[in-house]
Amino acid sequence: MAFEGLTEKLSAAFKKLRGKGRLSEADVKEAMREVRLALLEADVGYKVVKDFVAKVTERAVGADVLDSLTPAQQVVKIVNDELTALMGGTDSKLIMANSGPTVVMLVGLQGAGKTTNGAKLAGYLRRQYGKRPLLAACDVYRPAAIEQLKVVGAQLDIPVYEEGQGDPVKIAENALRHARDHGNDLLLLDTAGRLHVDEALMDELRRMKAAVHPNDILLVLDAMTGQDAVNAASAFDEALGIDGVMLTKLDGDARGGAALSIRAVTGKPIKFAGTGEKLDMIEPFHPDRMASRILGMGDMLTLIEKAQSNYDEKQAAKLEEKLRKNRFTLEDYYDQLQQLRRMGDLSQIAGMLPGLGDKLKNATIDEKALAHTEAIILSMTPREREDPSILNASRKRRIAAGSGCPVVEINRLLKQFEMMQQLTKQVTRGRFTGFGGMGHGLGKKKRKKK
Incomplete structure (x- = not known):
């Protein structure tokens, strides 16, 4: 995704400021030197970078720190304000005709x-x-x-x-x-x-x-x-x-x-x-x-808009009724995966969640695992999706042949689905204690080579 390198470098620059109770002029200038280098490496024009850093430095040095912010957070807020202003400040819409096309x-x-x-x-x-x-x-x-x-x-x-x-x-x-x-x-x-x-x-x-x-x-x-x-x-x-x-x-x-x-x-x-x-x-x-x-502060508004644009009220009401009656099936699970997919690239969605930039920089959203899950469910009969307990060894072998996935993946999906059913029971009984094993297989950490 664009800006990934810039986000990492800016986060590293601000991290050095967090442990300081007060920021001196030297602290701000050192941080701005790293911001300047990060922007130049991101291919921002030299004059634009020079003017940007000058504005941030002028505001940051000797600025009154808000009661709700630490000095480091104050600098990040100023950088955020100036970045917003640099890109135009406010949203710009298409110019529409008063009459005619x-x-x-x-x-x-x-x-x-x-x-x-x-x-x-x-x-x-x-x-x-x-x-x-x-x-x-x-x-x-x-x-x-x-x-x-x-x-x-x-x-x-x-x-x-x-x-x-x-x-x-x-x-x-x-x-x-x-x-x-x-x-x-x-x-x-x-x-x-x-x-x-x-x-x-x-x-x-x-x-x-x-x-x-x-x-x-x-x-x-x-x-x-x-x-x-x-x-x-x-x-x-x-x-x-x-x-x-x-x-x-x-x-x-x-x-x-x-x-x-x-x-x-x-x-x-x-x-x-x-x-x-x-x-x-x-x-x-x-x-x-x-x-x-x-x-690296996410973008919850765009994430919410994406969710709303792909939100099916009738389907949601039907799902809510099933959850109340503890009748959540693999068919419902498949429908939820489809709604998630319609929201767009999952790694982009993850990047919109505040505070997850550092945590997810070494993680990948495993799109292949999602495709395998969908293939397994689609290879089942309607009765099997409704009641997975009937899946014996021969049925699993048939599903494996139909989906192109090994039996071990089918067993993993069934275990994951069983955990989700237990979760929905806790939610409907008002005893929700956490998400347990939800999301297993959707994201994988990249292992460091020894």
Whole structure:
């Protein structure tokens, strides 16, 4: 995940301050030296780092310490405040049209992820705001660009307007007319990119802007390109005038400096972030939440929103009734695993839990164990899922053959499920004493080599 290295280095810098009752100017400057090095290694621009460290040092030296905070916590709070301000301070939303379709023009260099992330954005706006989006294929140069947009559009059940190889500006105008005629209140234009910023690209984009008057021009940037992304943002803004940025591949091994530099260098906000390959892995960019993640303090608000968006009230009520009657089955267990999976990458979810950064840095969420559990349950008959006590040796061998898992894994799952049943009995009787063995097999600690 982006910022992982930065989070570790900042945590190490603040750890040295925790044992001190009072912080001297020398203590603060030593910590800020390490913060400066951490930010530079994360590929944040030199001038941005210099200004950031100066602001934090000015606030931290001689600052009044709040009664509820230790001096070290006060420094972390100041760094958190300044990181939030560096990334824009407040959330920035898409500019919506007062009447007619809202037109969003997606621009950027080739390979940044415009096509896929444009479809992701359309899907997100439909889910969250009930929009009726239309995707327009205005990239007529890249081989298979139109086909790619049609494929992701079909996967999300979002219509795609295309005319094949033609004039991109005319295609954009016709797409807007089509959106008005067919009741689409959101039009996303997937434009062409180049391997570098050139005048021909910019001229085409300027003509398209003049023709359709987009409400919002979003620059799509690859977080893994570091300072090159910031340079591209400056060039596009100067030549075209952008309204905001969509940062992609924040789930990769990016150092993350682009997210911290873009607002400071261009003055344009990051509005959305792509957090994974799946077509629902996109989220609004919240500067305060991202600052909290960078400092290893988690992001409970985003975690809660993810849970709520995948929450099935009818299923939850049905499960609650079963728990009251102590009738929790393997079918119910499977349904809960599916809801957990729909929330997204489990390692990202773990990183949103406050205080778990250090504890989980040497741990991996074992996705394979989850897949094995699902395969085992799906290889059972409905009766076996309802009553696992009937699983004798021959039934287990059949399930092992069907799931591709050894019998020992089936026995481990049944033991885990038995412990969970005991837990639900304790909960319903008001004698909940702890989580026992829940979660066994989902996370594994990496063993250090001797």
